[in-house]
Amino acid sequence: MTQFANQTAIVTGGAQGIGFAAAGRLAEGGAQVAIWDRDAALAEEAAAKIGGGAFACEVDVSSWESVEAAMAKTLEKTGRADILVNSAGVAGSNGPLAEYPVEEFRAITEINLLGTFHVNRAVVPTMKAQSYGRIVNIASVAGKEGNPNASAYSASKAGVIGLTKSLGKELADIDIAVNCVTPAAARTRIFDQMKQEHIDYMLSKIPRGRFLELNEAAAMIAWLCSPENSFTTASVFDLSGGRATY
Template sequence: MDKQQTAIVTGGAQGIGRAVAERLASEGLRLAIWDRDRALAEETAREIGGGAFACEVDVADWASVEAAMARTRGEGGAVSVLVNSAGVAGSNGPLAAYPVDEFRRITEINLIGTFHVNRAVVPAMTEAGYGRIVNIASVAGKEGNPNASAYSASKAGVIGLTKSLGKELAHLDIAVNCVTPAAARTRIFDQMKQEHIDYMLSKIPRGRFLELTEAAAMICWLCSAENSFTTGAVFDLSGGRATY
C-alpha cells in the first residue's frame, strides 16, 4: 500500500475496528481512529503509533461526522480508505415487544451512521478518482437472527447501501464492499443475552467464533490497491453459516 494514504476506521478503538487499524498501520497507512469513546480511542492511537490520531465522533450525528472529517483532513490530509466498523447490537427480544426507541437507536447508529460516514468521504474520493470503502455488515443482515430484528434489519440495510454505492462509483477506481461476519468475541457480547450468544455459535459450522485477525486480513485486502475490480460485493466471514 502507498505509505501516504490516510485511513479512517470508525469504531476503531476496539474489536474488529482496532484489529483492522493495527494491520493497516503495519502496512504504512496513517490512521484516524473514529470512536465515541474518546479516551479509549486516544489510547489506541498512542499504542498504534505511526502518526495515528483519535477523533471523538457519534456516527449517528451528521454534525459530529462533519467535524471529525474536517479534523481528519486537517491532520491526515486526503482520505483514501474508510473502514466503517462502528455499530451496536442492542438488546434481544421479540419484535412484538421490542422497545420502539431502541429499534430507532440501533438503526440510527448502524445504518444511518454508515450513510453519514460514507457520505462524508465519497466527495473527496470522487474528486481524487481513488478510494477504498469497506462497511462492516453482519451475517444477521443476510439471514435475520430471531430476537434481533433491529440489528438484523440495520445490517441488511448496510448491505443494500453498499451495493448501491458500489454501482454509483464503479466508473472510478473506488471500491465499495462490505463483509458479513459471524460473531467475534468483542465487547458487543456485553449487550447480548447468553442464550443469544449460544444461538449464534450453534449456527456456525466451524464450531467457533470469528478471530479478529481473520476479519482484519480480509478487510485489509479489500482496502488495498490490489482490489481494483471487485465492488458492490458482500464477502462472507461466517465460518460456513452463509454461503451466498
C-alpha cells in the same frame, strides 16, 4: 507491508474489536490511521497503541454534524482520505419484535445504518476528488439471514448491505471500491449487550464450531482496502465460518 504507504485510513469504531484490529493491520502497511469513535479516551489509547501517526477523533456516527466535524479534522491533519473502514455499530438487546422497545430499535438503526450513510457520505467527495478510494462497511451475517430476537440489528445490517451495493455501483466508473463484509460473531465487547442464549444460538449456527478471530477479519478487510482490489466493488464478502447460505 507497504501497500498503504502515504495513505490516510479512517476507521470508525476503531477503538476496539474488529475496527481496532483492522486499524492495526492498516497501520502495519504504512497507513496513517484516524480512529473515529464516540469513546474519546479509548480512541486515544487505541491511537497510541497503533502508532505510525495514528490519531483519534471523537465522533457520534449517528449525528451528521459530528461526522462532518471529524471529517474536517481529519482532512486538516492529513489532507487525504484514501480508505474507510466503517466498523462503528451496536447490537442492542435481544427480544421478540412484538415487545421490542421502539426507541431502542430507532437508536440501533441510527447508529448502524444511518451512521454508515453519514460516514460514507462524508468521505466519498474527497475520494472522488482524488479519483481513488477503498471503502469497507462492516455488515453482519445477521443482515443476510436474520437472527431471531434481533430484529433491529438484523434489519440495520441488511440495510448496510443494500447501501454498499448501491454506492459501489454509483462509483464503479472510478477507482473507488465499495464493499462490505458479513462477519459471524467475534468475541468483542458487543457480547456484553447480548443474552447468553443468543450467543449460544450464534455459535450453534457456525459450521467451523468457533467464533471469528479478529485477525481473520482484519486480514480480509486489509485486502479489500488495498490497491490489489482493483476490480471487485458493490460486493459482500463472507466471514461467517460457513454459516451463510448465499
